Amino acid sequence: MTQYKHIRCTINGREVDRMIDVRASLTDLLRNDFRLTSVKKGCEVGECGACNVIIDGRCYNSCIYLAIWADGKQIRTLESLLGPNGELSDIQQAFVDEAAVQCGFCTPGFIMTAVEILESGVPYTDDQLRKLLSGHLCRCTGYENILRAVKKTMYRRLGMEMP
Numbered sequence: 001m002t003q004y005k006h007i008r009c010t011i012n013g014r015e016v017d018r019m020i021d022v023r024a025s026l027t028d029l030l031r032n033d034f035r036l037t038s039v040k041k042g043c044e045v046g047e048c049g050a051c052n053v054i055i056d057g058r059c060y061n062s063c064i065y066l067a068i069w070a071d072g073k074q075i076r077t078l079e080s081l082l083g084p085n086g087e088l089s090d091i092q093q094a095f096v097d098e099a100a101v102q103c104g105f106c107t108p109g110f111i112m113t114a115v116e117i118l119e120s121g122v123p124y125t126d127d128q129l130r131k132l133l134s135g136h137l138c139r140c141t142g143y144e145n146i147l148r149a150v151k152k153t154m155y156r157r158l159g160m161e162m163p
Contacts, residue, residue, distance in 0.1 A: 007071040011036070012080040026062035026070055027051045030077060038078035038108040042137070049136035052109035053077050059116040061135075078108040081115070090156065091118060094149040102140030110136050114150045123158055126151065 003022045008015065011034060020029060027044075030036040030053065039062055042050035046064040053062045054076040081089040088096070091114050101107050110133065117124065117132055124132065129147055138146065155162050 005068050005071075007068060009070045009072060010074045012076060020067050022066070022068050024067040026053065026055075026060075026065040026067050026075070029067035029070070030062060030075070036077045036079055040105055040108060042105070042109075047137070048106070049109040049113065050106050052112040052136075054112055054116060057116070057119070059113050076112070076115075078111055081111070091115060091149070091153045094153045095146070098145045098149040098152065100141055100145040100149040106136055106138045106140075110138070110146055114153070117150060118154055118157055121158070123160065124154065129154075 004019050005022050006017070006019050008017050010016070011030070016034070018029070018033060020033075025044075027039055027041055030039045031041070039053060040050035041063065042048035044063045046061040049061065051062040052059050054060075055065070055070070055073050057074075078092075081092060083089070091111055095101050095107060095111065100110075113133060113136065117129070126147065129150055130143075133143075133147065133150065152162060
C-alpha cells in the first residue's frame with residue numbers, strides 16, 4: 001500500500017502545500033508536480049549533478065533527496081534566477097558569454113552549484129573551484145569554459161580584477 005505524507009515548503013519563493021508519495025524524489029516532485037524542468041533527471045544516483053537545486057542555501061542532488069525531506073525547507077531551482085522580465089542572472093549570462101553551454105543538459109545543475117559558490121562571497125582559487133564543481137558531468141564543453149564563467153562572475157561580484 002502506497003503511503004502519502006503532507007508537506008509544506010517554499011519553492012522559488014512560493015509557498016506550497018502538497019500531499020506526496022513518500023517514495024518520491026525531490027526531482028520527481030519538482031518536475032512532475034511543479035513543471036520545473038530545469039531540474040534534469042540524469043543518473044538518478046547522485047553522480048552527475050544535473051538535478052542540483054539549492055535547499056536552505058546549500059546545493060543538493062535532488063534525485064537522491066526524498067521529497068518528504070523538503071518539508072519546511074526553502075528550495076531554489078534555476079527558474080528562480082530569472083529577472084522579472086525573463087532576463088538572465090549574471091551567472092547565466094556568463095555561461096552564454098563564455099560558451100559554457102552546448103547541449104545544455106548539465107547547465108542548470110552547474111549553475112545552481114555556481115550560485116552556492118558565488119553566494120558564499122569567498123574568492124576561491126582555480127583548484128578550489130574545480131573541486132567545488134567536480135560533482136558534475138558534462139559531455140560537451142570540456143569544463144574549462146564552465147570554470148571560466150564561474151570564475152569571471154566570482155571576480156566581478158567580489159569587485160576584483162581577473163588575474
